[in-house]
Amino acid sequence: MSDLTQKPAPAPSRPSRLAQMWDSDFAYAFRHSPVAIVALLVVLVLFLAALFAPWIAPHNPFDPATLNLMNGFTPPGQPNAFTQDTFLLGTDDQGRDVFSTILYGMRISLFVGISAVLLAMIIGVILGLVAAYVGGWVETLIMRVADVQLTFPAILVAMLIFGIAKGFTPPEYRNQMAIWVLIVAIALSDWVQFARVVRGAALVEKNKEYVQAARLIGRGSFPIMFRHILPNVLSPVLVISTISLALAIIAEATLSFLGVGAPPTQPSLGTLIRIGQGFLFSGEWWILFFPAVTLLALALSVNLLGDWLRDALNPKLR
Amino acid sequence: MLAYIIRRVFQSVIVLLVVGLVAFSMFRFVGDPIDNMLGQERTQADIDRLRTELGLDKPFPVQYFKFLQGAVEGNFGVSYRQGRPVSTIIAERAPATLELAAVSGFLAITLGIALGVFTAIRRQGFAANAIMTVSLIGVSLPTFLIGILLIYIFSVELDLLPSFGRGETVKIGNWSTGFLTASGLKALILPAITLGLYQMTLIMRLVRSEMLEVLRADYVRFARARGLTDRVINFRHALKNTLVPVITVTGLQLGSIIAFAIITETVFQWPGVGLLFINAIQFVDIPVMAAYLMLISVMFVSINLIVDLLYYAIDPRLRIDGRTA
Numbered sequence: 071m072s073d074l075t076q077k078p079a080p081a082p083s084r085p086s087r088l089a090q091m092w093d094s095d096f097a098y099a100f101r102h103s104p105v106a107i108v109a110l111l112v113v114l115v116l117f118l119a120a121l122f123a124p125w126i127a128p129h130n131p132f133d134p135a136t137l138n139l140m141n142g143f144t145p146p147g148q149p150n151a152f153t154q155d156t157f158l159l160g161t162d163d164q165g166r167d168v169f170s171t172i173l174y175g176m177r178i179s180l181f182v183g184i185s186a187v188l189l190a191m192i193i194g195v196i197l198g199l200v201a202a203y204v205g206g207w208v209e210t211l212i213m214r215v216a217d218v219q220l221t222f223p224a225i226l227v228a229m230l231i232f233g234i235a236k237g238f239t240p241p242e243y244r245n246q247m248a249i250w251v252l253i254v255a256i257a258l259s260d261w262v263q264f265a266r267v268v269r270g271a272a273l274v275e276k277n278k279e280y281v282q283a284a285r286l287i288g289r290g291s292f293p294i295m296f297r298h299i300l301p302n303v304l305s306p307v308l309v310i311s312t313i314s315l316a317l318a319i320i321a322e323a324t325l326s327f328l329g330v331g332a333p334p335t336q337p338s339l340g341t342l343i344r345i346g347q348g349f350l351f352s353g354e355w356w357i358l359f360f361p362a363v364t365l366l367a368l369a370l371s372v373n374l375l376g377d378w379l380r381d382a383l384n385p386k387l388r
Numbered sequence: 389m390l391a392y393i394i395r396r397v398f399q400s401v402i403v404l405l406v407v408g409l410v411a412f413s414m415f416r417f418v419g420d421p422i423d424n425m426l427g428q429e430r431t432q433a434d435i436d437r438l439r440t441e442l443g444l445d446k447p448f449p450v451q452y453f454k455f456l457q458g459a460v461e462g463n464f465g466v467s468y469r470q471g472r473p474v475s476t477i478i479a480e481r482a483p484a485t486l487e488l489a490a491v492s493g494f495l496a497i498t499l500g501i502a503l504g505v506f507t508a509i510r511r512q513g514f515a516a517n518a519i520m521t522v523s524l525i526g527v528s529l530p531t532f533l534i535g536i537l538l539i540y541i542f543s544v545e546l547d548l549l550p551s552f553g554r555g556e557t558v559k560i561g562n563w564s565t566g567f568l569t570a571s572g573l574k575a576l577i578l579p580a581i582t583l584g585l586y587q588m589t590l591i592m593r594l595v596r597s598e599m600l601e602v603l604r605a606d607y608v609r610f611a612r613a614r615g616l617t618d619r620v621i622n623f624r625h626a627l628k629n630t631l632v633p634v635i636t637v638t639g640l641q642l643g644s645i646i647a648f649a650i651i652t653e654t655v656f657q658w659p660g661v662g663l664l665f666i667n668a669i670q671f672v673d674i675p676v677m678a679a680y681l682m683l684i685s686v687m688f689v690s691i692n693l694i695v696d697l698l699y700y701a702i703d704p705r706l707r708i709d710g711r712t713a
Contacts, residue, residue, distance in 0.1 A: 221692045226647040233669040330669045
């Protein structure tokens, strides 16, 4: 039969992957939500600016060689009285370009925020899956700890963990370790959200037929949990992590503002605001104003994106 | 009922024991307490004597038990930084925090309920919509930025209110109060607003949504049909029925006010317990940190226990089986 040896006729021109994605409900909802588009644009611009800070920033604020103390307190957009240098957003007391410090500060804020959310996600997803799949006293223990932790405000938990961890670090490493301690503290204050959501979703998935089938052909608990159930509970995880990112950025800024977060050698947006508050009364408003506006834009747009994502992925609202 | 109470109390005690263990480990393993207490000129005999005196030669569980005993009696040792008993320092600082928390809690509840009722009754009005929009922005602003904004407007630009400290205080026994002097009251305004704003928006939105629900209920329609005035319907019939959830949430928020006071106190350099705690973290003053940790845990755990038990007493559905989750 010549028919069988023939190559199968190409399927009636299937749209490409990209076109399929463009046509999906999700993309459609996105294209018709101006808030989501603007929020995503702001997030992308800030994210790229932070990522490429060393190439974008006109100065390296942490290289003393490029600093000129004479440039201190230059108002934004005006030439300095002594050096005639102009700075887009002005300079601080040590003549550091505020625009550059914001770019570098945003790097640290985003790095801490994203790492903390990733860590919280890993801890929360694993514990949530295990709690749902194993059940019994393991589940009781995990969920009890989660319940107890939920009764404390997350920022307080992060502060306490930071304090305790700082106490346990040897003094000579405290400044170097501060960023990592900060990430762990914020992550540990936030894992509960992930664990509860994953457990809830996994409890439903656990009783579905595909899990029973997998168990029947003898797959172990570990592959069933992470290869079969996990992909099916990921969409709520995505929503939670976006909202968590906004909260983590604000938590990091708050802790650094209070002076118990990023050290002065690695200033994040919160540290910059803390420094700027000192110049509020002497009239150098730009040292405080621009970092604060950047923080707000970042936190607000991530938050709006998370809200939109929650509505878009919720089938009940369609 | 009894089994539930016992289980709940038991659980609270375990939480406190774990927190106590963390606090105790900080004491025991961060640095050497002997090093912190004795100066440069010490002999091995001194060290041995102090070690026995403090009970540091005893086994770990015995030491832990002694630590708990001390904590229950309010004895948390001596601050490394100030060289004075921690309990004295906290007792000095507590009035500032408690006054601030009380005023902002009062503001949050009264304004929150009033604005909630207003926005529910005038749902379509311009003012109500404006309030709702502003509250949305208020919720997304971090607390410390609200504080700085208020300082900028009222202290820097208008020069009306002080930007830091408590103003003049009057001592009544061991309690130093800022309520009795003009400067004390003026100093209280900005921090109280900063601290209360978030809770206020929370209460406002809750009251609003509960009110909207209740105003649709049959008994309100019948009240209207009977010809009762709007005022009587809104306040005597509707508001009363929204208060149960409001009271619960307010109770749970009580602890948050004390916790968030840490941020407000730092912004305004308010000499309260929160600022003390932040300084303790900065200078790794372990006894103060441990004491604060224990205090705040006891507070949160007891508030939650009380709210849970009240809920259990109010809501009969929970009594069918004891599981809360």
